[in-house]
Amino acid sequence: MTNPLGIKNLSLYHYQSCPFCGATREVIDQLGLNIELRNIHLQAEHLAELVREGGKPQVPCLRFEQENGRIHWLYESRYIIQALREYAGLLQNAA
Numbered sequence: 153m154t155n156p157l158g159i160k161n162l163s164l165y166h167y168q169s170c171p172f173c174g175a176t177r178e179v180i181d182q183l184g185l186n187i188e189l190r191n192i193h194l195q196a197e198h199l200a201e202l203v204r205e206g207g208k209p210q211v212p213c214l215r216f217e218q219e220n221g222r223i224h225w226l227y228e229s230r231y232i233i234q235a236l237r238e239y240a241g242l243l244q245n246a247a
């Protein structure tokens with residue numbers, strides 16, 4: 153689903169015991185964002201696409217699509233958290 157910002161299909165590649173993933177999931181919960189969680193330890197296809205399309209097996213990684221079809225793979229929990237906070241703020245302003 154596309155939102156007013158033209159960003160869609162957000163998903164977080166993660167696994168349960170990764171502390172950086174836990175911190176990121178916590179922020180997603182706090183912000184009340186609707187982001188699909190893709191556990192790379194539970195589904196081999198998630199790990200395969202993370203490596204193939206994102207470029208490396210590091211988690212957390214946020215994947216999202218722009219309306220023009222461009223796909224982004226954002227690594228590093230601090231950058232992901234910063235982007236999610238900005239995204240949530242923009243969503244709120246657009247509402």
Ligand SMILES: N[C@@H](CCC(=O)N[C@@H](CS)C(=O)NCC(=O)O)C(=O)O
Binds near residue numbers: 172208210212
């Ligand atoms: N600086 C990164 C560290 C992420 C990290 O070390 N993730 C570990 C799991 S806890 C990982 O994916 N290691 C495998 C790899 O980097 O190839 C962040 O804050 O996101």
